[in-house]
Amino acid sequence: MGLDEQVPHAAPGQQEGHRQADRAAADDEHGRSLGIIDTARQRAVHADSDTGQPYDQWATEWVRRRGVPLGRMGRPEEVAPVIALLASPLASYISGAEVTVAGGAGRSAH
Known part of the structure; x- marks a missing residue:
């Protein structure tokens, strides 16, 4: 279904929601690896x-075991701009x- 086609049997207020979902699906061609x-x-x-460790200590060990070079988890505010860019015109x-x-x-490694 194209972005501008009407969704059969959808209430008038739902039409825009379906168009937005279609646009999101179309935008999903951009890969995001988090x-x-x-x-x-x-x-x-x-x-x-059940480690009994405080969260910060556990998180540091978690990323170390997974080989994250920056040594920490990412923050949502670091990811959001990338997603916003890829979803934008x-x-x-x-x-x-x-x-x-x-x-x-x-x-x-090279």
């Missing part, structure tokens, strides 16, 4: 780990690219 980001999900992983000529926001993790 590293370990300090989110509620990571805090839940810590809570489930400014990225209209970006095609088939993957942007990795992972503190250097996953880079091959």
Whole structure:
């Protein structure tokens, strides 16, 4: 379904929501590879780990074991601008690219 086509059987107020979802799907052609980001999900992983370590100590060890060169988790405010750029009209000529926001993790040594 194209971005400007009507969604059958959708209420008038839902039309724009469906168009936005279609645009998001179209924008999803831009790859985003995220590293370990300090989110509620990571805090839940810590809570489930039963290590008894304070979160900051656990997080430092977590990223060390995963080989993150910057030695820390990323912050949502570091990821958000990248996502905003890729979802914006400014990225209209970006095609088939993957942007990795992972503190250097996953880079091959040369």
